[in-house]
Amino acid sequence: MLAPDSVGRTFAGAEIISISQPEIDAFAAVLGESDTTFAPPTFTIRITLAQFQNILTKPEIGLDWSRLVHGDQKFEIFSPIKAGDLLNCSATIETYRIAAGNEILTVRSDLHRGPELVVSSWSTLVVRA
Amino acid sequence: MITIGDQLPEKVVLIDRAMLKSYADASGDQNPIHQNEEFALSVGLPNVIAHGMLTMALVGKYLTDWSGGSASVREFGARFIKPVIVPGGEKVDLTINGTVTEVIGNHVKIDLVATSAGVKVLGMAKAVVVKNELQ
Numbered sequence: 001m002l003a004p005d006s007v008g009r010t011f012a013g014a015e016i017i018s019i020s021q022p023e024i025d026a027f028a029a030v031l032g033e034s035d036t037t038f039a040p041p042t043f044t045i046r047i048t049l050a051q052f053q054n055i056l057t058k059p060e061i062g063l064d065w066s067r068l069v070h071g072d073q074k075f076e077i078f079s080p081i082k083a084g085d086l087l088n089c090s091a092t093i094e095t096y097r098i099a100a101g102n103e104i105l106t107v108r109s110d111l112h113r114g115p116e117l118v119v120s121s122w123s124t125l126v127v128r129a
Numbered sequence: 130m131i132t133i134g135d136q137l138p139e140k141v142v143l144i145d146r147a148m149l150k151s152y153a154d155a156s157g158d159q160n161p162i163h164q165n166e167e168f169a170l171s172v173g174l175p176n177v178i179a180h181g182m183l184t185m186a187l188v189g190k191y192l193t194d195w196s197g198g199s200a201s202v203r204e205f206g207a208r209f210i211k212p213v214i215v216p217g218g219e220k221v222d223l224t225i226n227g228t229v230t231e232v233i234g235n236h237v238k239i240d241l242v243a244t245s246a247g248v249k250v251l252g253m254a255k256a257v258v259v260k261n262e263l264q
């Protein structure tokens with residue numbers, strides 16, 4: 001169960017994430033995209049889900065990641081990601097409810113390049129009963 | 130000229146276990162339900178399933194092929210309503226269609242439909258792309 005006082009909290013990213021050309025190339029290759037000047041639009045899920053897992057499974061938050069299902073996903077892209085970007089990722093637990101024993105939470109991720117917000121995304125995560 | 134109701138050309142992408150492994154490595158999502166049949170069955174799934182985010186990424190590629198590259202997407206969202214089931218040794222289809230629902234300046238809103246084996250796998254799949262030729 002999620003600790004109730006964690007809803008509404010924003011967790012600052014602990015480190016700067018450096019985006020490399022090989023990781024964009026690998027992601028694009030799976031999709032058959034040969035132009036890797038910019039990352040494919042869903043590329044940042046790679047950063048975001050890892051960040052969510054780090055935060056939400058902390059003992060004081062208490063989410064069981066092994067029973068987690070991804071319910072939905074939305075991206076707003078203000079500036080596309082490219083190799084060499086140095087990004088900071090903060091995460092906010094926006095909503096939390098329990099339905100039929102399942103825990104359902106919405107988590108927002110904000111990626112900044114320096115002061116500039118480049119991608120916001122929202123994930124609905126379901127922890128199955 | 131792009132107008133409301135325009136259909137994007139249908140595309141069929143084939144998904145197999147090798148693609149799931151490549152996506153797991155490229156995305157960092159190594160959840161065994163996407164690679165290990167025994168594990169998938171043990172948690173009540175019908176077989177290994179594709180990552181919802183792989184499905185969404187492939188629909189994203191469909192979008193950007195039409196709109197003019199990876200940098201052209203401004204908004205993109207979808208609900209994962211049914212899994213894409215990927216049996217060993219098989220290639221399953223992901224069939225993608227899109228319809229223009231709004232055009233404002235060079236911003237185009239698209240409704241997307243994605244099915245696999247005739248079953249709709251994404252719900253509320255929508256995007257806003259910048260179509261530069263509309264500038």
